[in-house]
């Protein structure tokens with residue numbers, strides 16, 4: 001369950017997504033479970049190749065069905081998505097669930113006006129007339145803060161700035177009032193001011209529409225701003241889960257410590273150097289045995305019997321909180337107390 005006592009709107013259980021490639025099978029997602037309630041935001045954080053984007057493409061049914069082996073369960077408002085037909089998924093996308101991506105320019109067609117693209121999405125799912133769709137497009141552009149929406153509705157994507165294109169994509173994603181919005185690094189390519197505006201816009205729209213949001217990012221600063229709950233992914237698995245406060249204020253997993261340690265803090269001392277996580281993310285063709293983080297983990301020596309390289313730590317979740325690590329609770333508490341002291345000195 002999430003941090004609230006609401007029933008989950010989206011429920012993912014033991015999801016496995018494996019791709020066949022010429023070099024072998026890539027275990028992109030390997031046993032992932034989480035819930036998301038209506039009107040809440042789940043932040044999924046991790047490096048490139050951690051499985052966060054693959055998870056969301058699978059939820060949206062946008063994976064390559066011929067080359068992908070999927071196991072597990074994805075329930076959206078009680079409907080099983082993994083056994084849904086392409087037609088059913090098509091109907092759900094845009095209507096019940098929608099998405100925004102990092103690159104608005106690649107997601108918008110250069111050949112059609114912004115208004116036509118937003119309007120067509122609306123028409124496809126509601127059967128509205130062209131005139132109704134245009135009115136709706138103007139209304140959505142106004143909601144996302146495009147000035148003179150009744151004029152700009154006839155612009156082509158190249159006539160919009162990067163921030164405006166991102167807003168237009170959000171307008172298109174929300175035109176049918178979806179109940180689930182997947183936002184995959186939607187602000188990464190934007191400058192900080194526009195980034196902040198887009199985040200505020202998403203929060204406002206969430207309040208207005210009650211949308212459940214999955215927000216994918218590699219940036220814990222963004223998570224701190226927008227998420228209710230956080231799921232940290234590494235090597236295709238969830239390594240830590242909890243509320244935003246729990247994960248950011250009292251993280252339990254060495255990988256999350258690493259992510260936090262490589263991030264500047266506003267209130268921390270300027271003379272404490274940032275420490276990047278050593279090494280690189282694991283190959284998912286041939287993932288490390290035991291804990292997938294062990295080749296990069298500077299804490300594995302503290303665990304008896306070389307367990308980290310031989311036995312996969314279980315993710316035990318209690319009240320939405322848990323981390324997959326062989327360190328004892330005392331070891332984690334001691335480490336984090338030391339770290340907090342160093343960073344606040």
Ligand code: SF4
Pocket residue numbers: 253254255291292293294295297298299300303308313324325326327
């Ligand atoms: Fe590090 Fe071992 Fe914990 Fe993995 S299980 S994060 S290798 S201490």
